Amino acid sequence: MAENTILPPLAERSGALRWLRKNLFGSWVDSILTVVGALIIFWVVKAVLVWVFTVAEWQVVTTNLRLFMVGQYPLEQVWRLWLALAFIMFLIGNSLAIWARKSYLITILLIAFPLLLALLPFGVEPRKWMIILTVVGVIGWLIGRAKPQALSRHVIIGWIICLPIFILLTRGFTPQEGFMPIVQTNVWGGLLLTFLLTIVGIIFSFPLGVLLALGRRSELPAIRITSVLYIELIRGVPLITLFFMAQLMLPLFLPTGVTIDRVLRAMVAVILFSAAYLAENVRGGLQAIPKGQFEAAQALGLSGFKTMYFIILPQALRLIIPILVGQFIGVFKDTSLVAIVGLFDLVGIAQTVLSQPEFLGLQREVYVFISLIYWVLSYGMSYLSQQLEIKLGVGKR
């Protein structure tokens, strides 16, 4: 920003009236558009405000908040989920202190997020946990700040084992009387299920997607054609058909006696789906790597595998991080389709809530609430990733 900017003449530089004239009433067409736009804004905002504050009956949301968050997950076991969240919060605090030292706004937003949630009408118990989460986040941040170099390795390991830990805590591992009784997947629900489907889907589709992308660029026709067929087949059909396939056909494909539960089947569908799209994104990244990189690696005597693993893939993946975030958001939004095959994710829970006689006819409230959750999380993720990209210089170098 150190360039010499040429200032406009004094007369054009300031003044609210001038701004209005330039930006809102430049010509008569502009003026009409402005007036129409202002009227639309006025009517919409008024209608929305009136509905939100006088018509809508929000108790359908407040009384079912726990259902929306975790579904039928047993109340006395919910502490396990909080524990898992606390672990993640600790890692977030650590990571922010190590890799995003100067992003104060993001740090504060992320760590204070549970506190903000506590302002919503949750019960006493969840609020207590939310405060604990923030405290854990702050502790993680302080620890990370004290020893950033020494910790970074541990934090990466922490992130890697984070998903297994989360699933282990959610599912439990002891029989009914034990310390952590097993909670069957059929009672997992709400936002918890949505998140698990998304995260498992993305993580497990990643290796498959990279392999498919490499396969599509392979010079061996058999592998190339198989990859192309797979990618185009999956990209050509709607996700919902894949969910139906996973629910109805997958059991047929397995040997008799082997059954996999419904949540797992949905996860398989998400993985298969996401891998095909990921493969195309990775291919885009691979194509952006200049040929010189391959040639240089070969000149150094690296084998084909080593060239890919040490030279090409790290650069290609770095290039497409922003696109990957976009895909993550896409998968997060798309997992809502599992409701159609009868799982109780956010949308499935919404349907159950609305089928209770005391909440009949409150579709608007429930679906506005669900939309809001999706919107805030999707927008939040894309905003965070944009900010982090700018701070970290990801994607350009």
Added chain:
Amino acid sequence: MQAGVKQKTTIPFWRDERILKILGQVVFIIGLLFAGSIIWKNMQAGLAKQGITLSFQFLKSIAGFDISEMLIEYTRESSYWQAYQVGLLNTLSVSIVGVIASTMLGVILGVSRLSTNFLINRLAAFYLELMRNLSLLVFLIFWYLGVFLKLPKVKEAIIWNGNIFLTNRGVGIPWGIPTASYPTFRLILLIGIILAVIVFFALRAYSKRTGKAPLTTLWTLLTFIIVAVIGWYVLPEKPLTLDVTRVEGLRITGGKILSPEFLALTSGLVLYTSAFIGEVVRSGIQSVSKGQVEAAHALGLSKFKTLRLIVFPQALRVIIPPLTSQYLNLIKNSSLAIAVGYPDVFYVSNTVLNQTGRAVEMISMVMLTYLIFSLITSILMNWYNAKIKLVER
């Protein structure tokens, strides 16, 4: 000396890259076939246990269920195959209406997003951010249950301008009913189309010969419209009479009744997809460098001509590929009709599946249907893309 070199160049076959490559592929294919055969056998065994064998014969049996909306003849006594066709046509109609409407709205949004008018610009930006971060399924369900089904009952219908009826049983709009002279009118329309095509090619040839750029699309459309209007007034009897919706007891009849399912699905898809198309259009227009516009102005082209001859053709090249994928998304997303109860191909097939238990056949059929849709769309758009792309030396 010579012999020594020769000996060194012969590599054992397990280190010969050419042989290894072929061997690798053979192993890969064998593995694939092996996995496929296991899956096939399991499926056969599983189906045998249910007492069915793979076959499409069941498509000929009587469906026995009703479909709320159809473009072709269909009754409970029709076959499953006919039910499938009804669904197919419904998907097509939603897709075609959706693609056209979302393109128009998307272009408006994209241009508004670049408007110098602060308010319009912000309004478009807000809309884009709002829609792009919603989950389409949730939005569609909300749009259907929360908006279209919450319209007043037939008795308290909102009547707009005396002829548009808004009710929770559907929206009624005036519609033309063909009269005796309609076949003649259709003939006139055909002549109009032929004339329009002639005008189109004549103008193109003129443009090639002289290097001028006439408003080809405008004149083509105008030719057609003029012929149609003349035909309308020349005929002794009006080819169409206007039929207005009216309330009859607990339902509305007459005119064209658009079901809430169709409206919710189509408009929901359009509102959602147009946000993405808006972004595509915006980035396409922005991709045209400022120098191009400045050069056009320097050459004395008017604002409109700059847009039409300089900015738009160049932006189009950037826009078409992502636009194609948005069209494909819209077509695939139309399968969410099942969430609002609109009988598209997926919904109908699912009903058939539930009745007959033919999961493998029906799911394959649906997947194939969408694959063919995607393929056709891709081919059309690629053809168009090839036509407009930059001709380089």
